[in-house]
Structure formats: structure tokens, C-alpha cells
Amino acid sequence: MTSVFDFKATAIGGTEQSLGQYRGKALLIVNTASKCGFTGQYAGLEALHRDYADKPFEVLGFPCNQFGAQEPGKAAEIASFCSTTYGVDFPMFDKVEVNGPNRHPLYAWLTSEKKGFLGSRDIKWNFTKFLTDREGRVIARYAPQVEPSAIAADIEKLI
Incomplete structure (x- = not known):
């Protein structure tokens, strides 16, 4: 059985990382963007990161x-923007594609595990969120307009 912990991704600093390092934690995986109407959700994501810092939970951002x-920015620009504008301290990864033939393997798996509106696999917009449990299974998929704070009760059930 595949789990979220079976995948690798390039951290925003350029090093490849195994998501296995988060084994035993619930994860909120989010495709992000710096120039989007939902960009303000970085603040809510960081609040979740801080609120549950001592719990088995992590937020992972994928520009x-x-x-x-x-x-449009390069990794260093994205990291700087997130840090200086929203105080982002949760793990961020390098830019990925979440749809199409170059879809990152993680997103191919996430979207096959939890379909979106009307059963579509495709991500519709920035700030689509996936919640995985501590065993690495996808539990829920949230539309971009769902604020991070609205997910807190679901996170608490998993940690």
C-alpha cells in the first residue's frame, strides 16, 4: 500500500527530501502561490503550524x-516572500506541477486518492488542501476557499 511517506520532493532550499521524515504525523499538504486571491491563507497555515507545533502534525507547502x-518567482524569491510577508516557518518545497503530464508523483497519488468536485482528479486552483492521517492515508481534500482554521477540528481528530 502506498502512503504519503513513500514520496520524495525537493525542498525549497534545493535538497531532495523523503516525506518519510514525517512518518507518524498528520499532514496538511497545500499547493500555494504568492500572487493569488487566496495568498492570505499563508497566515492561517502558519497559525496551524504554530498551534500544533508540539503535536504530531505538519503543514507542507508546494508552490x-x-x-x-x-x-512566477524562483525558489529563493518564494521563500523570502513567505518568510517576510507571512512569517512562514512550516516546510516549503520547490515549485511543482499539480496537474497534467508533468504532475508531481505526490500530486498524482493525492488526486487519485481523493477526487475533487464532481469526481475530478485535477486541482482546480491554488490552495487546494489534502489532509493525511498519521499512517499516511489521505483523509480529506479541501477546496481553495476553505480557510485553514476551518480544518482545525479535522486535524485534532487525527493527532
Whole structure:
């Protein structure tokens, strides 16, 4: 059985990391963008990260430029923006594609595990969120307009 912990991704600093390092933690995986109407959700994501810092939970951000070219920057620019504008301290990864033939393997798996509106696999926009349990199974998928704070009760059930 595949789990979220079976995947690797490039951290925003450029090093490849195994998501296995988060084994035993519930994860909230989010495709992000710096120039989006939902960009303010970085604050809510960081609040979840801080609120549950001492719990088996982590937020993981995956910048994506596939929606309206709203994440045009390079990794260093994205990291700087997130840190200085929203105080982001949760793990961020390098830009990925979440749809199409170059879809990152993690997102191919996430979208096959939890379909979106009307059963679609495709991610519709920035800030789509996936919640996995501590065993690495996808529990829920949330639309971009769902605020991070609205997910807190679901997170608490898993930690």
C-alpha cells in the first residue's frame, strides 16, 4: 500500500527530501502561490503550524505556477516572500506541477486518492488542501476557499 511517506520532493532550499521524515504525523499538504486571491491563507497555515507545533502534525507547502501564473518567482524569491510577508516557518518545497503530464508523483497519488468536485482528479486552483492521517492515508481534500482554521477540528481528530 502506498502512503504519503513513500514520496520524495525537493525542498525549497534545493535538497531532495523523503516525506518519510514525517512518518507518524498528520499532514496538511497545500499547493500555494504568492500572487493569488487566496495568498492570505499563508497566515492561517502558519497559525496551524504554530498551534500544533508540539503535536504530531505538519503543514507542507508546494508552490505551483499552473493557475494564472500566480507563482512566477524562483525558489529563493518564494521563500523570502513567505518568510517576510507571512512569517512562514512550516516546510516549503520547490515549485511543482499539480496537474497534467508533468504532475508531481505526490500530486498524482493525492488526486487519485481523493477526487475533487464532481469526481475530478485535477486541482482546480491554488490552495487546494489534502489532509493525511498519521499512517499516511489521505483523509480529506479541501477546496481553495476553505480557510485553514476551518480544518482545525479535522486535524485534532487525527493527532
